[in-house]
Amino acid sequence: MDFEYTAEQEQFREELRTWLEENLPSGWTEGERDVPEDQDEREQFLRDWQARLYEGGWAGLHWPSEYGGRDASLIEQTVYREETAKYRTPQQVNAIGINFVGPTLMEEGTDEQKERFLSEMLNGEEVWCQGYSEPGAGSDIASLTTSAERDGDEFRINGQKIWTSYAHYSDWCFLVTRTDDSGVKHEGITTILVDMDQEGVSVSPIHQASDEDGFNQMYFDDAVAPVENVVGEVGQGWDVVMTLSSFEHGTTRIFSIEQRFEDILEYCEEHTRGGQPLVQDPIVRQELADLDSRIQAAKVSHLRNVSTQMETGMPGPEGSMDLVVADELANDLENFAVNVLGPEAALWEDGPEGGDWARDYLQTYGSWIAAGTGDIQRNIIGERVLGMPKDDKSQTSHREES
């Protein structure tokens, strides 16, 4: 056990800090972190930030140097997550491309696909989304019905996707389709790279409970993609989906949660109720301490997973724990934050930080569902970590019930 970073890793941190201080949008490090409200301006702002990260050599931190990346170790990636959480850097608009689609193409893609897509992905010129969930296929993603039919040198795509993050900004979609519905549902799936800029593709935003439009519905109406855009083998897309999913399991947002905790602790030190600082209230102290110890536990568990992954290569199903623990911790933390406000908890945009506290609290209900619900993560732990018997899962649910 050693939780100290080496001099080399600390130097990496210093380099990153210096770069962030010099390159974050003006006012950002002083706490004026304004992201434009207007959709178009917001998109431009995020694309500019993505481009700046690329120019600084930080966008492809974990990518191999042969694809223009930095070859950063898992520990350096951890340092990167810690620091970008501390500076609350803007989101990466191409996070899906760089973190999930890119690494999947490196594993499963053809040389031509790597040549065509990876550099444009890394420099942020082409933003990506992931076409997964459908109205009838959420947790049971393999029951998807969006069809891709071979037509000469092309596939014709018809169907509907939903809950797609970043689709409204995206140039390309990593789309999971059904090319054969005659067998069991995990067969006959094909992953295709689809150009979003075509007549057969339309995107409409979904109005969320948090009053934001962060994700979308996508409609495919005779959209086309050339045969050479198929990733992996036709009909063998489930393997590609699993490859991508293993990259999702390697991520964590525990460092942002820790940062948020520090804000809330500071609030409790600075604000009084009944003449006494909130942090002197015995119940507030107990709750803060419990959150603190859970954050510490989640952080160390993540570092243990990373240390194991350094030796084994790929993240294991243990990553499900990082996901579900962080989602539920964030939910408890944001609930605590709103509760501790007192009667002011009843306010929306007139509440703290223009409504950000209330929005953050609501968003944690969405995060629990995204990337596999907490229930699904517990199934994965039960079945794949503890070896418990699998649920009876329908093998044919992509067909219409008769």
Place this chain on the structure above:
Amino acid sequence: MRAKLTDEQERIQETAKDFLEANGGIEFARREMEGEDVVDEVWAEISDLDYPAVTVPFDHGGLGEGMVYLSALLEATGRYAMPGPLPETAAVGAPLIAELGDEDQKDEYLPAVADGDVRLSLGGYNDRNEALPAAVGADGEGTEDGSGTVSGTETLVPSAGPVDGGVVAARTRRTGGHDGGTLRPGDPTAAGVSVNALDSLDRTRPLYDLELDLTVPAERVLGPVHGGGDALRRAADRFIIASCAMLVGAADRAVDMSAEYTSERTQYGQPIGKFQAVKHRTADMWIDMQSARSLTYYAAWAVDADDPDATRAVSAAKSYAADRLHRAFGDDMWNHGGTGFTWDHDAHIYLKQAKAWRNFLGTPEEHRDRLIEARLSE
């Protein structure tokens, strides 16, 4: 940054597990529970394996290891609730003597501990309902040269029956905090000491009363007179880490037992582990066990490294493990249905251990308070 046990630490876990499983796993604990005294037998075996020597400094015949190494070992012994004062000796007694003892005291105790000839414990409480440090120690009188008297009762002393030496904390100066305590090594079989066993919730680790009426010469004082408080606090922190490590090992086995049983037990025509109510409860046991393990190893590292975060880390581990692992043992009982509530199923052994440890050396509530205090003084 390497959040992982070393190969050697993993190896000692494996050999400890092998040794216990070759002896029937939980059998030592069950025999102790039924009133047999198995500690001599256990101690002879683990002394051959050098376990009592782990934290004894290298110069005095030990392995000179710290809390991470000891936690790795105790996780393996805790898996089968191994009786005997290994946490008391290796996390409390030996490091206290190594830290505070003069050369004569170190030469007297430490090589004997390393060889397995002396087992140690700690008498800290003078009151069964009061918290530390207010409850520190028997009544003591001390002169500046160190001689003095100790009288009264030390209660809730772990393993005082089967130990050969103990460190007794006496209150020699009235202050509210840890300051004013004096530590003295003592022999429970000496004149002026009587030992009474208490019927304890956790019969694998029984507690005792020590009745003391002693005149203590100066050479029997450990460290400065009135100045044992800080060392006692650090010793308590090490004992907390040791207890957490044993409970984590026990919880690891509870998860294994639950996963195995619910995969085999059939009701309504299917293994009950297929029902999500059962599967998710077991997944949560695993999550809580892994989280407690993370906190325990982090605290062990922080104490070994003398990191400024050590106080916060120890209190986080204690408050988390005390509540969540207790629940995991209860969940293991429930996963086993009626069988889970029988004497023959091991869940109650661990459940009682977790409850007996819950408030020892600070309740989870006190530790949460201490954690926030440490945070605010950063």
